[in-house]
Amino acid sequence: xxxxxxxxxxxxxxxxxxxxxxxxxxxxxxxxxxxxxxxxxxxxxxxxxxxxxxxxxxxxxxxxxxxxxxxxxxxxxxxxxxxxxxxxxxxxxxxxxxxxxxxxxxxxxxxxxxxxxxxxxxxxxxxxxxxxxxxxxxxxxxxxxxxxxxxxxxxxxxxxxxxxxxxxxxxxxxxxxxxxxxxxxxxxxxxxxxxxxxxxxxxxxxxxxxxxxxxxxxxxxxxxxxxxxxxxxxxxxxxxxxxxxxxxxxxxxxxxxxxxxxxxxxxxxxxxxxxxxxxxxxxxxxxxxxxxxxxxxxxxxxxxxxxxxxxxxxxxxxxxxxxxxxxxxxxxxxxxxxxxxxxxxxxxxxxxxxxxxxxxxxxxxxxxxxxxxxxxxxxxxxxxxxxxxxxxxxxxxxxxxxxxxxxxxxxxxxxxxxxxxxxxxx
Amino acid sequence: xxxxxxxxxxxxxxxxxxxxxxxxxxxxxxxxxxxxxxxxxxxxxxxxxxxxxxxxxxxxxxxxxxxxxxxxxxxxxxxxxxxxxxxxxxxxxxxxxxxxxxxxxxxxxxx
Numbered sequence: 001x002x003x004x005x006x007x008x009x010x011x012x013x014x015x016x017x018x019x020x021x022x023x024x025x026x027x028x029x030x031x032x033x034x035x036x037x038x039x040x041x042x043x044x045x046x047x048x049x050x051x052x053x054x055x056x057x058x059x060x061x062x063x064x065x066x067x068x069x070x071x072x073x074x075x076x077x078x079x080x081x082x083x084x085x086x087x088x089x090x091x092x093x094x095x096x097x098x099x100x101x102x103x104x105x106x107x108x109x110x111x112x113x114x115x116x117x118x119x120x121x122x123x124x125x126x127x128x129x130x131x132x133x134x135x136x137x138x139x140x141x142x143x144x145x146x147x148x149x150x151x152x153x154x155x156x157x158x159x160x161x162x163x164x165x166x167x168x169x170x171x172x173x174x175x176x177x178x179x180x181x182x183x184x185x186x187x188x189x190x191x192x193x194x195x196x197x198x199x200x201x202x203x204x205x206x207x208x209x210x211x212x213x214x215x216x217x218x219x220x221x222x223x224x225x226x227x228x229x230x231x232x233x234x235x236x237x238x239x240x241x242x243x244x245x246x247x248x249x250x251x252x253x254x255x256x257x258x259x260x261x262x263x264x265x266x267x268x269x270x271x272x273x274x275x276x277x278x279x280x281x282x283x284x285x286x287x288x289x290x291x292x293x294x295x296x297x298x299x300x301x302x303x304x305x306x307x308x309x310x311x312x313x314x315x316x317x318x319x320x321x322x323x324x325x326x327x328x329x330x331x332x333x334x335x336x337x338x339x340x341x342x343x344x345x346x347x348x349x350x351x352x353x354x355x356x357x358x359x360x361x362x363x364x365x366x367x368x369x370x371x372x373x374x375x376x377x378x379x380x381x382x383x384x385x386x387x388x389x390x391x392x393x394x395x396x397x398x399x400x401x402x403x404x405x406x407x408x409x410x411x412x413x414x415x416x417x418x419x420x421x422x423x424x425x426x
Numbered sequence: 427x428x429x430x431x432x433x434x435x436x437x438x439x440x441x442x443x444x445x446x447x448x449x450x451x452x453x454x455x456x457x458x459x460x461x462x463x464x465x466x467x468x469x470x471x472x473x474x475x476x477x478x479x480x481x482x483x484x485x486x487x488x489x490x491x492x493x494x495x496x497x498x499x500x501x502x503x504x505x506x507x508x509x510x511x512x513x514x515x516x517x518x519x520x521x522x523x524x525x526x527x528x529x530x531x532x533x534x535x536x537x
Contacts, residue, residue, distance in 0.1 A: 083473055085499075147472050148472060206473070209474050209478075210473060210474040210477075210503070213474065213477060213478055213481060213507070214474075214478060215474075215475055215478055216472075216474075216475075274478065274481055274482075274485075338503075341502060342502055345500075345502055351502045351505055351506075353506045353509075354506065
């Protein structure tokens, strides 16, 4: 027998030093800011975007790689060891992954803005190397874990999608594939609905019940939804590359059914949850769940030949800005104080409350600006109106500043709480 | 963090090591009453089931004023919820790989 408290000090499983997840969160905040700034710069091109280098593509990758993947990396490096009880044997691969990935995204974006192929290649190689290292770290963790089957299966499939999208992306940069719209659409679909979509669904299965204080949906139900979604995605991408539009619609229909089932199950979790006041973050998360199936339905309408020219671009916009950006920022504002509370806690000390680590004002400013930005840019794309995109991007920029303020404030408060806990007890 | 020139990982994780390196898979909490105490064993449950099980038990009007929690993690998210529900907690001696908590209902101030 031993005294509790000493047990914690001798714990085998680990929390990372906060500098590791937070470097990803700060980088995500900066790329969020850059993404909106590039949208502002690209305002005239955004409503007529059809792919190819330029400020619009740069803005898109600032958000997809710079915010979505960046946040997923920071959060998963810290959350996987905690929830699975497996520890990282060493920290250098996670650190090296950050040194390669974070600047790599910036170099790739610079390449897209300048149209300079060598710069794109340098950025692509650097971030791919960083991602490979990150994946090797997570694979080693998950290979030893036996719990959290739903999260693990989603993650394995997300990794398959990641490999496919990186290979297609590099092949496009190095001109190994003739870049037609079908290949670019496959790359985008795998990135958004494959890699990010599966990660979002997998993380939701653990994080939403945790935040709402409810039991997770049944494992069988979640895995069935995942199987239907993944099969639909394979059909959709395969048929798209083969130029079979009718089959693309069947695949997208399967994804839509799975998405609705996922959203309904998450809604049931929240309704059953013991925590009723879930805060601003869940306004964002719930809004993103409305746009998730809507983006697929819009894609189906666009492929079906609905007589509305920007339909496909709007579907992509809904997926990137309406669903994923809203979802990731909603989850991030829950995760950061949660991880900060764990980092600020030490054996024998009372852990700080989440409300002590998170200030509400920046989140309110961000949420308001984010939704205004989403609506304005959407209108700008729908009616080809540059000023609406500019107005939306300006609101987005203010919101991104507020979110960066929130990130810095959580980090500052965590350090204050940690230093309080380190004081000798009298 | 560097020790003797070598990188090491800080030892402050809320997940406790089990003695044999494995975690038994469980499907629900084990609850038993011992005199004036209710014992709830949530070891081996996937997060957030331990937290939900403990809070569900505490919200049961028939629960005893003292509850002993047998856990395999330090449940950091539980403590603020206990404060909100007027329960106090203290740690008890426990075997390696376990964390035992004594939860006691805090008398509400009258008036």
